[in-house]
Amino acid sequence: MGCGLLAVLAKNGALIADRSGRDFQVVTVSARDKNREREADISAYEWHDDPLQLADPQKVDVVVELIGGAEGTALDLARAALSKGISLVTANKAMIAHHGDELARLAEQSGAVLRFEAAVAGGIPIVKTVKEGLAANRIDRMHGILNGTANFILTLMEDSGASFDDALGQAQALGYAEADPSFDIDGVDTAHKISILTSLAFGAPPSMDLPIEGIRAITDIDIAYARELGFRIKLLGIARITDDGKLDQRVHACLVDANETLSKVGGAANAIEAHGDFVGPCMIEGLGAGAGPTASAVMADLIELARGNRNSTFSMPASKLKPLPLLETGTRRGEFYVRLRVADKAGVMAEIASALRDEGVSVERLIQRTRASDDSVHLIMTTHQTTEARMQAVLSRFHKIDDVLDTPCMLRIEPI
Amino acid sequence: MGCGLLAVLAKNGALIADRSGRDFQVVTVSARDKNREREADISAYEWHDDPLQLADPQKVDVVVELIGGAEGTALDLARAALSKGISLVTANKAMIAHHGDELARLAEQSGAVLRFEAAVAGGIPIVKTVKEGLAANRIDRMHGILNGTANFILTLMEDSGASFDDALGQAQALGYAEADPSFDIDGVDTAHKISILTSLAFGAPPSMDLPIEGIRAITDIDIAYARELGFRIKLLGIARITDDGKLDQRVHACLVDANETLSKVGGAANAIEAHGDFVGPCMIEGLGAGAGPTASAVMADLIELARGNRNSTFSMPASKLKPLPLLETGTRRGEFYVRLRVADKAGVMAEIASALRDEGVSVERLIQRTRASDDSVHLIMTTHQTTEARMQAVLSRFHKIDDVLDTPCMLRIEPI
Incomplete structure (x- = not known):
């Protein structure tokens, strides 16, 4: 470096x-x-x-x-x-x-x-953009692809049909992932970055008090079904202020509309979108890691110091930063994607449908497909708007059904 | 405002x-x-x-x-x-x-x-990005969609198949184009912006000494054929430094690979990409016009003044700005798209082929299609790498052929 x-x-x-x-x-x-x-x-x-x-x-x-x-x-x-x-x-x-x-x-x-x-995001001047370029705006939302390693792996799975393990192996062989890749693929690195952006955008001290999920649970099957449903799977850092002033800050893999620019950001690139009340949406994309981009960003900071520019560390003086009340995770509303592998038997569907009905979650789309290799069946569903709490309740109900064969995979559908 | x-x-x-x-x-x-x-x-x-x-x-x-x-x-x-x-x-x-x-x-x-x-580009903080965020880099190329009105019209033609005049009329009705749209659609506004970016990136005083073409000559036929060939048509401002240190600065509609992010920037949005020697490519996209984005940018400047930040106007003191030698337009190399309407007669193709052979321009793809409405034929061709001068010579040869019925339409294929 x-x-x-x-x-x-x-x-x-x-x-x-x-x-x-x-x-x-x-x-x-x-x-x-x-x-x-x-x-x-x-x-x-x-x-x-x-x-x-x-x-x-x-x-x-x-x-x-x-x-x-x-x-x-x-x-x-x-x-x-x-x-x-x-x-x-x-x-x-x-x-x-x-x-x-x-x-x-x-x-x-x-x-x-x-x-x-x-x-944050290597060579992309996103810190400067948020602190200075968009300083006239009340920002209500930022989200982005902030980890090039995870995006490289997801893009490789997307392009080649590789499994997660194979894609990770290739990323390691090519130098895109470290021998211990956990910070990158478990979302911790993304969480560091989004918490810094949160501080810059919303005037709170940076805080690592946020839910973090990585991409280890994503399978090639999820990649393929997401595509069939019109989505791409991306690991996002997300920070937004709810209508009642709470901070909804989280890191997880999401289904993103395949037509959105963000879902076309491939390989090791990073991209961040901010929404301001006057500027509207503003997106910036580039290389998020590597010696050249990192040196570019470090040198830019040194140049600003030489020029005498002395902005506050986090957009405003530290004494003015105020912690924001956090959105209770369970109350967050959204749409969800769920993949189950179930035994191909009469009655399974009734149990699943009951669980959904009892928890008040309604299904938007359902795909059922028999696997060639054994007599199990993939059930892929997307839900209408519901809360995270209801969804978690549904998942634990699913988990208890004997004929649900693996741990259900749940991903959030993120409107961006 | x-x-x-x-x-x-x-x-x-x-x-x-x-x-x-x-x-x-x-x-x-x-x-x-x-x-x-x-x-x-x-x-x-x-x-x-x-x-x-x-x-x-x-x-x-x-x-x-x-x-x-x-x-x-x-x-x-x-x-x-x-x-x-x-x-x-x-x-x-x-x-x-x-x-x-x-x-x-x-x-x-x-x-x-x-x-x-x-x-430049309304609410997008591209001036700050070039002057400060990428200040450690020798930038060798910038290009972008810098006029929302022209991009709105081209996107509308793309999406609806509308003619240029219909799309312009709709843009005017919706407030995206002014009653006199010439600054926007003839490329002058884009030229103002790219000349400012040139100054910031390359250390030259801004200069309006550049070739400028707008989008009035683009027809729905060009839009359709460009798509068939795997391109989109975008009005770009381009500024780059050639290997021998000359400035290649120009504004025209180009064919851009349909898979490039830039070709997916639709509607009234703006987007600019800069290439730096350490940062690599960096792209920024947002709203390039309107009261909100403009006010966001003006206020950002005021905030920087209040913070005491006093960078030079064009990245370095005016006394250090040096005009760059200009690339002679005729020597610029590239690939080209040409559309001709010709009479459906024997011998026309031989005349066209002779003109291309005599000027040393070789064709990469050729599409010939008879029009339903009359007995003329569309000839669409893309060339291999050649110079602008040879291409202009070919065009004036085409123009003199009696059976070439309209003024040939030539567009540059821009690798980005």
Whole structure:
């Protein structure tokens, strides 16, 4: 990551000096292993084994933190820099999502600036867009594809008919997924990002108090039926303010209308849509990860610092951020997709229909198809509007039916 | 337009004060007719019949210019404000495209700031994205749908099979096109916008020295054949730097691969894609016109002024802007689409084929179809890569063939 930034300075340094009015000088660096083979030559810079030594106001104006992790060295370094009045540029979504409020206060107290464009959607300047470009608007909704790894896997399943495991394996082989892919495919990375966007858009401190589901339960069967029903399956981060002022913030795989632009965002791309009361919908799409896009975003923050632009960390001073009341998950209304595998026997359908009737959930579409390989049957249904609570009640009823063979798969249909 | 801005302040004033750290006060206003019926009550503000009276540094920090027009009152007001050190926020693309260089110098001399987010693509913060979000990148290409009226007409022709005249009539009836639609449909408005983006991206003063074609010559036949060939027709503003450092800046209707995101941008929406050397491609889409989106962009500029952000007018100081050598239009290479109506006679095809052979243009696809209504024949062809000069030579040869019945229609196939 640090080498990407050095590459930007090496290639575009003169242009950046024209644009920012300042020359950038790398003074001192630190990393886990000084002698690791690197793309950039770092021998000209002062080296510290202890990253905390970088936070020396006699030597540096800005610390760039590209370590990662919500706690540990990254957080220690951020606290050290900001408390001494040294501005901090970071790509660390976990740290900002978990400790952004504290760090914003530290920055304000010392007169430092905290910037994190690279923390959300990589090279896409979505932090700037929300904080500045759309600053005249009351934003009531944001949603987006915020994790390129998960989108790559879902797109591969879509395009090739691959199973989840095969697609994950290919993503790992191609370097799109890490050996331990859980942050990406379990939705945690998306949750970090949407919680930061929530803070920027709605004036609340970032909070990780939200329901998070990933994409491990999605099968090639779901991909195929979703397509048949006119949808694509996308892992979305969603944050919206309900009519009564509550925050509905969540991460899960959704069925998205196949005609929507967002459902056509393929591969490792990211895309985010924001709705403002004056601007209407505004969508931005690009590369959400990788050394080049990350360095582009980190350098953009450094250029803004050089230009003297000192916006508040989260759109407004930390003292003005107010936690929002959360929407109780069970009360959220929506339409749902359910896939069941059931034994091909008389009476199963009656049990399923009873469960739906008893919980007051009405079915919009039903597809029943016998599997070739055994004598089980796939039942795919989409519901009319109902609440999450009723849907959960239906699912636990389904689960208790002996002839429902696997754990039911439920996905939300997200109108965007 | 002014009323849109007053509506933003009335609805979101408190939120904007939190975000910007300043209260905004409207002090004095001017317009052509004081007593015209308006959506906003302006009776509380000091009125001037003469807009130049607004430029009074004793009374105002910023003048907002929403008059329009490259010259005249708008330019007089801009010069008056900026020369007195009063910052200017404007939505006036014509004025910035024609006089941006002079106004940027005026602003720098007096210490004022000139901002024009609303001048390009309405509510979409593309000026900020290029100037700031992508500031670390050497941008080598930008292209976009920058005129909602033209895109609305093309989308309507696409969706309904309407002729150009019918689609224009509907656009006028619905308020998407003005009574005199020439700026929109002849590409001039798009040219203003792309010339501003060129300046921001490539460090040149804005220049209107570029080839401009609009959409009047596009027929429902072209729309249908383009679709058959796997394309959509879009009016694009394009600006790119060639490998040898020349500026290729132009506005015309193009055939765009139907699978590209840009070709799916329908109705009155705008979308712009920029390619940077580190960020890769980045696309932003939203509403390019209307009172709400325009007010959103104007207010965003005002908020940045309130926050004290003082970036250069065109990404870098005016003294550093350098005109770029222009690509000679004839040398530009590309693929082309041509539609001819010819008499259904022996020998016509031989004449056409000779013209193509003599000029060294080779055909990639050819569709010949007899019209039901008369005994003429449509010949639709796409070419392999050739130069614009050769293509123009072919067209003038076609034009001289007696049995070529109408002026040939030529469109460029734009790889994006």
